[in-house]
Amino acid sequence: MKKKYIAYTANKKNTLKNSYKKLRINKIPIIKMNQIHSNIIHTITTVPNKILTTIPNTDGLITNLKHVGLAIKFADCMPIIIQAHHYLCILHAGRKGTQTKIVSKAIQHLKTLTQKDNHFHIWLGPHICNTCYEIDPIKKTTFSMLKKTISQLKSELDLSKNKLIINTECTHISPNYHSYRGNNKTKKRNYIICYQH
Numbered sequence: 001m002k003k004k005y006i007a008y009t010a011n012k013k014n015t016l017k018n019s020y021k022k023l024r025i026n027k028i029p030i031i032k033m034n035q036i037h038s039n040i041i042h043t044i045t046t047v048p049n050k051i052l053t054t055i056p057n058t059d060g061l062i063t064n065l066k067h068v069g070l071a072i073k074f075a076d077c078m079p080i081i082i083q084a085h086h087y088l089c090i091l092h093a094g095r096k097g098t099q100t101k102i103v104s105k106a107i108q109h110l111k112t113l114t115q116k117d118n119h120f121h122i123w124l125g126p127h128i129c130n131t132c133y134e135i136d137p138i139k140k141t142t143f144s145m146l147k148k149t150i151s152q153l154k155s156e157l158d159l160s161k162n163k164l165i166i167n168t169e170c171t172h173i174s175p176n177y178h179s180y181r182g183n184n185k186t187k188k189r190n191y192i193i194c195y196q197h
C-alpha cells in the first residue's frame with residue numbers, strides 16, 4: 001500500500017498557475033475533467049500529446065501511465081485519490097456522485113483491473129463537512145459525503161488490508177479553500193493534480 005504518486009494542491013494559498021508551472025518543468029501533461037456530478041469514470045490508456053487535455057462529461061479518471069497528471073477541481077465536493085498497485089484513480093465525489101456510488105464503481109473497476117483487493121492506498125481529501133452541508137433547511141437535514149464514501153469503501157474492501165487516509169478539513173470552514181457554499185457560490189475552485197512516478 002505504498003503511495004507511488006506525487007500530488008499538488010491549488011487553493012487559496014497556492015495558485016493553479018503555480019502547480020501547472022511545477023508540472024510543466026517536469027514535463028508532465030495534465031488531464032482534467034469537465035465534471036458533471038456523475039458516476040462516469042474514464043480510463044486513460046495513451047499519453048496525451050498536448051500539455052493540457054480535458055475529458056468531457058466525467059467525474060473519474062483511471063490510468064496506469066506514469067508521469068501523466070490527473071486533475072480534480074472541487075469547492076466543497078470531495079476529491080479522492082486511489083492508488084491501486086499500478087493504477088492511479090482520481091474521483092470528484094459530490095452529493096450526486098456519492099449517491100450514485102462513484103466510489104463503489106471505481107473500486108470495483110480497480111479490483112477488476114488489478115485482480116487484487118488489498119494494498120490499495122486511498123486518500124479522501126478536504127470537503128464540506130456533515131455539519132456545514134445542510135440539504136434541507138426546513139427539516140435541518142445534513143448530508144455526510146464522508147460517511148457515505150466510507151460505507152462504499154467498506155462494502156468493496158476490507159479496510160484493514162488497505163490504507164485509508166482521511167483529510168477532515170472542512171472546505172466551508174477552513175480559510176485555505178475556496179468554498180461554493182461558504183463564499184456565495186464562488187466560481188473559484190481548488191485543485192488536486194497527481195501523477196505516478
Ligand SMILES: [Zn+2]
Pocket residue numbers: 128129130131132133170171172173
Ligand atoms: Zn464544516
